[in-house]
Amino acid sequence: MNNEGISSRFYQQALELDANDPLKHKQELFQIPLGKIYLDGNSLGPLPFSAKIRAKQVVEEQWGEDLIESWNTHDWIDLPITVGNKVARLIGAEEGSVICCDSISVNLFKVLASALKLAEHKTTVLSQSDNFPTDLYMVEGLINLLNDSSAQQAYAFKRVSSADIERTIMEEADNIGVLLLTHVNYKTGDVFDMQRITKLAHAHDIIVIWDLAHSAGVLPLELQNWDLDFAVGCTYKYLNGGPGAPAFVYVAPKHLALLEQPLTGWMGHQQPFSFAPQYQKAQGIEQMLCGTPSIISMSILDAALDVFDDVNIKDIRKKSIGLNAFFQSYISEFLAHFGLNLTLGCNHSATDRGSQISILHKDAYAICQALISKKVIPDFRSPNVLRIGFSPLFLTYSDVYQAATILAEVLISKEYLRHEFQITNKVT
Numbered sequence: 001m002n003n004e005g006i007s008s009r010f011y012q013q014a015l016e017l018d019a020n021d022p023l024k025h026k027q028e029l030f031q032i033p034l035g036k037i038y039l040d041g042n043s044l045g046p047l048p049f050s051a052k053i054r055a056k057q058v059v060e061e062q063w064g065e066d067l068i069e070s071w072n073t074h075d076w077i078d079l080p081i082t083v084g085n086k087v088a089r090l091i092g093a094e095e096g097s098v099i100c101c102d103s104i105s106v107n108l109f110k111v112l113a114s115a116l117k118l119a120e121h122k123t124t125v126l127s128q129s130d131n132f133p134t135d136l137y138m139v140e141g142l143i144n145l146l147n148d149s150s151a152q153q154a155y156a157f158k159r160v161s162s163a164d165i166e167r168t169i170m171e172e173a174d175n176i177g178v179l180l181l182t183h184v185n186y187k188t189g190d191v192f193d194m195q196r197i198t199k200l201a202h203a204h205d206i207i208v209i210w211d212l213a214h215s216a217g218v219l220p221l222e223l224q225n226w227d228l229d230f231a232v233g234c235t236y237k238y239l240n241g242g243p244g245a246p247a248f249v250y251v252a253p254k255h256l257a258l259l260e261q262p263l264t265g266w267m268g269h270q271q272p273f274s275f276a277p278q279y280q281k282a283q284g285i286e287q288m289l290c291g292t293p294s295i296i297s298m299s300i301l302d303a304a305l306d307v308f309d310d311v312n313i314k315d316i317r318k319k320s321i322g323l324n325a326f327f328q329s330y331i332s333e334f335l336a337h338f339g340l341n342l343t344l345g346c347n348h349s350a351t352d353r354g355s356q357i358s359i360l361h362k363d364a365y366a367i368c369q370a371l372i373s374k375k376v377i378p379d380f381r382s383p384n385v386l387r388i389g390f391s392p393l394f395l396t397y398s399d400v401y402q403a404a405t406i407l408a409e410v411l412i413s414k415e416y417l418r419h420e421f422q423i424t425n426k427v428t
């Protein structure tokens with residue numbers, strides 16, 4: 001079969017899959033620039049029209065006209081909880097166990113410090129060495145701070161490869177008090193078995209913190225049923241909350257009573273407007289708040305989450321695997337016809353990874369730039385990963401077909417070697 005034969009067969013398949021897509025009505029809820037194929041919803045989700053309308057409302061009407069009264073009349077004060085509960089539904093968490101605030105980094109500081117207190121004499125934090133850097137940096141910073149100020153016990157940070165996590169839990173459980181893992185690896189897309197590892201850690205008296213940055217909104221999660229302790233996640237990736245949208249934090253209700261998070265700002269107080277001179281934490285999940293919430297951003301996020309009304313995360317996952325597997329089989333056949341093949345930096349089956357595929361190539365950055373010049377938008381992660389994300393709410397199989405065709409052509413022609421694609425931007 002020649003190359004046209006391969007392409008037309010996959011094209012027909014794409015059309016059929018699109019015609020039978022139960023999520024196809026969701027695409028029109030997003031503003032997608034004409035002619036652009038956006039494969040980076042895993043880094044910054046696109047703009048839902050509901051969010052755009054709310055942005056105008058919150059600025060022009062609420063801030064512009066209603067001013068300070070909006071804290072009550074537009075329920076600004078309850079937004080962290082309202083939005084938290086919306087996120088809770090998407091991650092299988094109990095009502096009142098999730099709150100929206102700050103960034104993942106800041107929320108990690110709060111939960112790490114709280115978890116270490118609960119862990120008492122078990123003073124080692126264990127994490128995967130290929131975790132997202134901010135997760136590792138936040139542990140380092142906290143441990144330095146604790147070791148500088150604590151005369152009684154020394155805290156330690158141990159990092160091992162993802163493959164060695166379970167063995168390390170079993171061998172070093174006496175010292176490990178807290179386990180911090182990211183569910184879907186940001187670079188490879190590989191997924192930990194959250195339920196099994198949480199169970200294993202608990203059997204060894206270890207508190208677990210999960211980072212859901214690349215899982216929330218795209219993978220079925222059951223925080224309550226899987227007995228999680230803590231989780232953090234962001235809302236500007238698959239939840240489409242907009243650049244820098246506030247993150248979320250989950251605390252198992254059973255931990256709320258004893259919890260002592262160190263960023264004791266006034267919004268976490270039991271009665272912020274009593275302006276009492278002594279801190280007294282709120283009893284509920286509000287205790288995770290610190291300062292005044294970013295209302296504009298959070299309002300936009302609140303409206304952006306409307307696109308998840310009436311969808312089942314299981315259907316989202318099904319389409320995510322479908323798009324991912326379709327892309328992989330089409331491009332593999334296309335390239336094989338020209339004697340080329342892809343080196344994957346992830347599990348080879350789409351069912352074993354998150355909503356992305358990672359392609360390893362020494363010219364990954366230049367390939368990414370060449371694709372962007374053709375209006376196909378993936379991203380690059382240092383030093384050699386081309387990361388392609390499949391957000392199921394707005395991507396079609398035809399989009400993925402077209403993107404794969406263009407990537408195959410770029411790889412075959414080697415046009416990424418052109419000088420203009422070698423220049424490194426500040427944000428990659």
Ligand SMILES: *Cc1c(COP(=O)(O)O)cnc(C)c1O
Binds near residue numbers: 186211213
């Ligand atoms: C995107 C991402 C973050 C981002 O952290 P912020 O503090 O919200 O900027 C953290 N962890 C992981 C795993 C991520 O993918």
